[in-house]
Amino acid sequence: MTLIFGRYSMENMENMENMEKVEIAVIGAGLGGAAAAALLRKKGFSVHSFEQAPTFDRLGAGIHIGPNVMKVFRYLGIEETLSSIASHPAYWFSRDGRTGDYLSRIELGNFALKEYGAPYITIHRGDMHAVQMQMLPESTVHFGHKLTNLEEREDGVLLSFENGQNVFADLVVGADGINSAIREKLLGVEKPNYSGWIGHRALVNVKTLRESGLEFEACVKWWWEKSRHIMAYDTKGDGSEYYYVTGVPDQEWNHGTSFVDSSREEMEAVFGDNAHPIVKALIGATTSVTKWPFYNRDPLGLWSRGRLCLLGDACHPMRPHMAQGACMAIEDATVLSRCLEETGLDGYETAFRLYERTRRERATKVQTISNANTWLKQPEDPAWVYSYDPLTTPLRESLPA
Ligand SMILES: Cc1cc2nc3c(=O)[nH]c(=O)nc-3n(C[C@H](O)[C@H](O)[C@H](O)COP(=O)(O)OP(=O)(O)OC[C@H]3O[C@@H](n4cnc5c(N)ncnc54)[C@H](O)[C@@H]3O)c2cc1C
Numbered sequence: 238m239t240l241i242f243g244r245y246s247m248e249n250m251e252n253m254e255n256m257e258k259v260e261i262a263v264i265g266a267g268l269g270g271a272a273a274a275a276l277l278r279k280k281g282f283s284v285h286s287f288e289q290a291p292t293f294d295r296l297g298a299g300i301h302i303g304p305n306v307m308k309v310f311r312y313l314g315i316e317e318t319l320s321s322i323a324s325h326p327a328y329w330f331s332r333d334g335r336t337g338d339y340l341s342r343i344e345l346g347n348f349a350l351k352e353y354g355a356p357y358i359t360i361h362r363g364d365m366h367a368v369q370m371q372m373l374p375e376s377t378v379h380f381g382h383k384l385t386n387l388e389e390r391e392d393g394v395l396l397s398f399e400n401g402q403n404v405f406a407d408l409v410v411g412a413d414g415i416n417s418a419i420r421e422k423l424l425g426v427e428k429p430n431y432s433g434w435i436g437h438r439a440l441v442n443v444k445t446l447r448e449s450g451l452e453f454e455a456c457v458k459w460w461w462e463k464s465r466h467i468m469a470y471d472t473k474g475d476g477s478e479y480y481y482v483t484g485v486p487d488q489e490w491n492h493g494t495s496f497v498d499s500s501r502e503e504m505e506a507v508f509g510d511n512a513h514p515i516v517k518a519l520i521g522a523t524t525s526v527t528k529w530p531f532y533n534r535d536p537l538g539l540w541s542r543g544r545l546c547l548l549g550d551a552c553h554p555m556r557p558h559m560a561q562g563a564c565m566a567i568e569d570a571t572v573l574s575r576c577l578e579e580t581g582l583d584g585y586e587t588a589f590r591l592y593e594r595t596r597r598e599r600a601t602k603v604q605t606i607s608n609a610n611t612w613l614k615q616p617e618d619p620a621w622v623y624s625y626d627p628l629t630t631p632l633r634e635s636l637p638a
Pocket residue numbers: 264265266267268269270271287288289290299300301302382383384385412413414415416417418436438482529548549550551557559560561562563564565566
């Protein structure tokens with residue numbers, strides 16, 4: 238099925254007869270949207286991705302990907318590539334930010350491979366996203382396409398983009414992040430909640446770190462009172478890149494942008510007082526650091542309506558403290574693709590119902606724990622998160638009692 242773009246106005250509907258359809262339009266080609274497009278293609282659907290950004294850059298940030306999602310990357314044929322460029326931490330350590338005492342040691346590495354069925358990696362998110370995007374034929378990814386309007390019709394959905402293009406699709410997957418236009422269409426305009434927390438993000442100067450002679454663990458979360466923290470980890474397997482992201486209460490965010498510059502001095506003011514020498518060295522190796530507001534939403538009662546459905550942050554955004562937001566988006570994409578494979582395109586109503594019933598309980602649980610920021614602070618068994626396999630989990634006909 239070929240895609241024909243047109244400059245059709247909503248009023249001028251007779252032109253629609255000459256317009257061929259996209260089977261599935263995925264709005265947003267972020268971590269969840271890219272996975273959804275690849276998975277749906279693998280199930281045999283014709284899929285096109287529409288992304289507002291003109292291109293993707295390698296922005297300075299890392300990400301954890303658990304075994305629950307590495308299984309999906311194995312299925313998509315990119316596990317080895319990602320494994321070869323990522324770090325494989327042997328543990329997730331939690332430590333007191335002042336004394337350095339160990340609060341928990343969660344075993345990963347070979348243990349994760351054996352117990353949970355796939356590796357646990359930390360990686361630069363730009364590197365991971367680039368590998369994901371390589372799975373999609375260029376002709377199916379449409380950059381510079383910001384969705385501005387959509388109209389549901391009996392036989393499909395007419396999508397309108399800011400650049401004046403229109404596309405007609407059988408089904409639409411909203412993978413367009415926390416400020417989702419699809420969510421807005423389904424549920425009306427509602428700004429996400431500012432959580433009262435921000436995060437500083439930095440790739441630090443590894444040479445300066447090494448010169449300190451201290452040991453920088455491959456994956457460690459430093460904790461202070463009221464769950465203030467710095468999560469630090471390798472983003473490359475060879476140890477040449479080290480990254481941190483913080484969580485700090487901050488009553489207001491009035492900058493009007495998604496991030497602003499911060500500074501080493503600000504990091505020292507927030508964490509430096511009596512900090513453990515490793516934390517001090519980490520802050521000392523900071524050359525450039527930005528800070529980001531964390532937004533979230535309450536769990537959604539509606540995941541789909543008609544020919545539209547949501548996944549990832551469009552559906553259940555969360556504070557990032559469980560390192561599972563993108564993993565949930567990719568799990569969603571996996572289950573959604575299985576449901577549509579089961580029912581075929583025409584059975585989309587059943588597929589969307591199965592999808593929500595299979596996903597809602599788990600995504601909401603992760604969203605709740607992530608927002609509470611308690612994950613792995615104390616010794617606990619993470620198997621329920623990491624052992625999960627979205628490729629084989631039973632598709633649920635009904636919601637659990
Ligand atoms: C500091 C921080 C650390 C994190 N660490 C982790 C981690 O370690 N592990 C983990 O699993 N998760 C982590 N997360 C969460 C993770 O980043 C998100 O949950 C994930 O990116 C959600 O993916 P998504 O595809 O749903 O949305 P996004 O990644 O936000 O992608 C949405 C895409 O849609 C596009 N878009 C938006 N509106 C439109 C429109 N109208 N038209 C067309 N395109 C549009 C956007 O440009 C974007 O490309 C972290 C988040 C933060 C903030």
